[in-house]
Amino acid sequence: MAEKTWVRMVTAQTPTNIAVIKYWGKRDETLILPVNDSISVTLDPAHLCTITTVAVSPIFDQDRMWLNGKEISLSGGRYQNCLREIRARACEVEDKEKGIKIAKNDWEKLHVHVASYNNFPTAAGLASSAAGFACLVFALAKLMKAKEDNSELSAIARQGSGSACRSLFGGFVKWIMGKAADGSDSLAVQLVDEKHWDELVIIIAVVSSRQKETSSTTGMRDSVETSLLLRHRAKEVVPKRIKQMEEAIKNRDFGSFAQLTCADSNQFHAVCLDTCPPIFYMNDTSHRIISCVEKWNCSEGMPQVAYTFDAGPNAVLIAHNRKAATQLIQKLLFCFPPSSDADLNSYVIGDKSILKDAGIEDIKDVEALPPPPEIKDAQRCKGDVSYFICTKPGRGPDLLSDESLALLHPETGLPK
Amino acid sequence: MVTAQTPTNIAVIKYWGKRDETLILPVNDSISVTLDPAHLCTTTTVAVSPSFDQDRMWLNGKEISLSGGRYQNCLREIRARACDVQDEEKGIKIAKKDWEKLHVHVASYNNFPTAAGLASSAAGFACLVFALAKLMNAKEDNSELSAIARQGSGSACRSLFGGFVKWNMGKAEDGSDSLAVQLVDEKHWDELVIIIAVVSSRQKETSSTTGMRDSVETSLLLEHRAKEVVPKRTKQMEEAIKNRDFGSFAQLACADSNQFHAVCLDTCPPIFYMNDTSHRIISCVEKWNRSEETPQVAYTFDAGPNAVLIAHNRKAATQLLQKLLFCFPPNSDADLDSYVIGDKSILKDAGIEDMKDVEALSPPPEIKNAERSKGEVSYFICTKPGRGPVLLSDESQALLHPETGLPK
Numbered sequence: 001m002a003e004k005t006w007v008r009m010v011t012a013q014t015p016t017n018i019a020v021i022k023y024w025g026k027r028d029e030t031l032i033l034p035v036n037d038s039i040s041v042t043l044d045p046a047h048l049c050t051i052t053t054v055a056v057s058p059i060f061d062q063d064r065m066w067l068n069g070k071e072i073s074l075s076g077g078r079y080q081n082c083l084r085e086i087r088a089r090a091c092e093v094e095d096k097e098k099g100i101k102i103a104k105n106d107w108e109k110l111h112v113h114v115a116s117y118n119n120f121p122t123a124a125g126l127a128s129s130a131a132g133f134a135c136l137v138f139a140l141a142k143l144m145k146a147k148e149d150n151s152e153l154s155a156i157a158r159q160g161s162g163s164a165c166r167s168l169f170g171g172f173v174k175w176i177m178g179k180a181a182d183g184s185d186s187l188a189v190q191l192v193d194e195k196h197w198d199e200l201v202i203i204i205a206v207v208s209s210r211q212k213e214t215s216s217t218t219g220m221r222d223s224v225e226t227s228l229l230l231r232h233r234a235k236e237v238v239p240k241r242i243k244q245m246e247e248a249i250k251n252r253d254f255g256s257f258a259q260l261t262c263a264d265s266n267q268f269h270a271v272c273l274d275t276c277p278p279i280f281y282m283n284d285t286s287h288r289i290i291s292c293v294e295k296w297n298c299s300e301g302m303p304q305v306a307y308t309f310d311a312g313p314n315a316v317l318i319a320h321n322r323k324a325a326t327q328l329i330q331k332l333l334f335c336f337p338p339s340s341d342a343d344l345n346s347y348v349i350g351d352k353s354i355l356k357d358a359g360i361e362d363i364k365d366v367e368a369l370p371p372p373p374e375i376k377d378a379q380r381c382k383g384d385v386s387y388f389i390c391t392k393p394g395r396g397p398d399l400l401s402d403e404s405l406a407l408l409h410p411e412t413g414l415p416k
Numbered sequence: 417m418v419t420a421q422t423p424t425n426i427a428v429i430k431y432w433g434k435r436d437e438t439l440i441l442p443v444n445d446s447i448s449v450t451l452d453p454a455h456l457c458t459t460t461t462v463a464v465s466p467s468f469d470q471d472r473m474w475l476n477g478k479e480i481s482l483s484g485g486r487y488q489n490c491l492r493e494i495r496a497r498a499c500d501v502q503d504e505e506k507g508i509k510i511a512k513k514d515w516e517k518l519h520v521h522v523a524s525y526n527n528f529p530t531a532a533g534l535a536s537s538a539a540g541f542a543c544l545v546f547a548l549a550k551l552m553n554a555k556e557d558n559s560e561l562s563a564i565a566r567q568g569s570g571s572a573c574r575s576l577f578g579g580f581v582k583w584n585m586g587k588a589e590d591g592s593d594s595l596a597v598q599l600v601d602e603k604h605w606d607e608l609v610i611i612i613a614v615v616s617s618r619q620k621e622t623s624s625t626t627g628m629r630d631s632v633e634t635s636l637l638l639e640h641r642a643k644e645v646v647p648k649r650t651k652q653m654e655e656a657i658k659n660r661d662f663g664s665f666a667q668l669a670c671a672d673s674n675q676f677h678a679v680c681l682d683t684c685p686p687i688f689y690m691n692d693t694s695h696r697i698i699s700c701v702e703k704w705n706r707s708e709e710t711p712q713v714a715y716t717f718d719a720g721p722n723a724v725l726i727a728h729n730r731k732a733a734t735q736l737l738q739k740l741l742f743c744f745p746p747n748s749d750a751d752l753d754s755y756v757i758g759d760k761s762i763l764k765d766a767g768i769e770d771m772k773d774v775e776a777l778s779p780p781p782e783i784k785n786a787e788r789s790k791g792e793v794s795y796f797i798c799t800k801p802g803r804g805p806v807l808l809s810d811e812s813q814a815l816l817h818p819e820t821g822l823p824k
Contacts, residue, residue: 228645271678273678276671277698290688
């Protein structure tokens with residue numbers, strides 16, 4: 001009688017993260033080891049997340065992966081590194097209910113199917129590879145019953161995509177650059193969890209972009225090779241800023257947090273400009289957003305909003321508290337109203353309660369907004385921003401036990 | 417009365433940051449190329465007469481105040497160096513000590529718009545100092561005069577010479593050794609062609625004076641640039657200019673322009689002088705340079721969005737202009753004759769005579785999906801490296817009336 005076949009499946013959800021002290025530059029391209037520490041805030045997966053289902057079964061004859069419904073190749077070095085490292089840590093698995101028994105040394109002969117889905121557009125430049133690789137590694141670790149904790153798992157996710165390591169935790173996270181040549185001490189640790197500073201509100205402006213950006217991998221390699229300022233940044237500036245940022249987060253010192261965040265974002269972009277050929281990730285809209293925020297912060301006794309930009313024109317704005325966030329969304333909607341044919345409901349997404357607090361229910365309310373008093377001759381730049389996402393600091397990776405959320409069919413192991 | 421004409425200049429190794437705000441002493445050396453005054457210049461007439469009861473100045477036809485520190489410094493420093501003047505023909509005899517009791521009238525005119533961000537104060541202060549020195553028969557050479565012009569506007573010191581010029585930062589506290597010297601004259605590398613793209617700008621820029629002070633105070637990268645990067649680049653740039661090594665020249669000029677703007681971005685609050693159009697121009701040039709064996713064009717940007725493009729030679733300049741006109745055509749209602757000004761022979765060489773020729777241009781092969789961004793550039797100026805300050809002996813070019821000393 002033929003042995004009953006089985007499929008063991010696990011579904012995980014991981015958040016994405018935004019660096020407030022930036023990672024830019026590797027000292028080792030293969031192991032993905034950085035030239036400096038970095039610190040990030042994890043975003044609420046309710047609004048931005050990756051969901052990944054991983055399945056193992058003796059009926060699978062090769063490793064396969066589907067991303068947002070399309071099959072992709074797993075032959076690249078980064079995927080291979082993650083798969084190899086996780087497999088090396090696989091342990092015995094026994095599921096009596098389903099009649100599954102996998103010995104430790106069975107894993108190297110078994111193949112996996114992976115289906116991954118981002119609830120935000122890949123093209124929007126919102127760090128989908130960070131969430132993606134973190135989810136892949138976390139899900140596989142659960143599938144294979146690896147004993148490693150999230151920091152140890154982060155060292156594996158790091159080999160898929162550097163910033164992925166920071167998505168293994170919620171709240172504020174630090175990626176310690178490490179010293180070891182094998183990268184075993186280059187991993188993420190949680191500084192504080194997502195409840196520590198829960199009055200922060202995060203508004204992301206997804207900026208319309210005409211051009212395809214330089215990839216981070218290429219860009220940071222060019223920077224390491226050609227920027228005469230990068231080394232000074234990595235050796236002299238970032239170490240001090242990391243310490244100050246840790247203090248600011250611990251003490252919920254928003255003034256210092258904002259000053260450091262903005263300065264580090266600007267310095268990262270300065271290093272990009274100091275590269276050969278120069279890299280321009282921010283565009284005129286990004287600059288206008290910065291200008292709005294700088295003017296408002298300057299007009300108040302104390303900064304109300306921090307801004308930071310990654311390798312693209314999108315602005316991540318971190319408001320001190322709900323009141324500041326409400327005022328911020330009003331100023332942003334004045335300066336960057338939607339195109340006339342747009343629907344407010346798709347123009348401000350995520351946590352819509354901020355919009356409600358701002359008293360904005362429809363496009364008429366947007367049109368009626370007064371100009372921010374701190375900006376002389378404030379202009380309304382229709383269509384410069386594609387949409388806004390309201391969110392907040394969020395938790396780390398989680399397993400989803402609800403089988404209806406799985407992306408693979410429980411019997412075929414193929415995408416639903 | 418004396419009338420002088422001075423060129424403007426563009427730094428290829430940038431000055432950004434002072435170690436002394438009053439004397440205008442920089443934190444690093446800088447090197448510039450002087451632009452041909454035939455296309456961009458300041459003309460200044462200075463006059464002295466016992467009938468003038470106060471110092472007065474008119475700039476582009478409007479009277480302006482001379483009470484500011486910078487004007488006062490220049491006037492004081494030049495007056496201290498005034499000598500005897502004797503003009504037997506006109507029956508004028510001024511003794512050295514008479515100068516402190518006499519007043520001057522100054523009329524100055526830029527043949528390019530001030531708002532275009534084309535370094536009008538550099539040309540302006542250089543011209544003022546040069547003209548006054550001639551008027552007052554000062555014995556100082558142009559380097560010594562540059563130390564005075566420097567106190568009006570830092571980059572003005574470099575407009576006291578043609579060709580390629582270096583502003584030595586100096587060490588002395590009193591700034592007496594912070595002055596300009598000529599590296600080579602304008603004939604040394606006369607195949608270079610310079611095309612300036614005057615970029616449409618929506619906003620008023622941060623002033624250089626405020627901007628560089630904020631950078632000195634807040635940029636953690638500026639000190640490293642000034643101490644470690646610029647000294648090496650200055651040496652390499654001097655070599656490249658001396659040897660007419662365009663490849664090195666271009667690499668250094670572009671890198672230094674980008675690093676200057678990087679320091680501006682690293683400032684608190686951040687300063688953005690370049691805009692999307694500036695970036696698109698850089699992208700065009702970078703793509704072309706990379707597609708050729710050796711760079712054809714260097715770019716550099718000052719404290720504004722305008723691009724100064726230095727082409728290796730006439731052939732490169734002609735191709736450059738074709739690529740620029742493809743990527744940045746004029747608005748449909750524009751007149752080609754006012755869209756490309758200065759030396760129009762480059763346009764001729766490019767075979768472009770009217771708007772139809774502009775519309776018919778082919779896309780640069782090295783740019784995938786090349787777009788045509790109408791109206792992003794206000795106009796282009798074609799010029800070249802040029803000579804230093806000169807006196808204009810033709811009295812009809814004087815800006816003040818020979819009898820009243822008032823603007824014509």
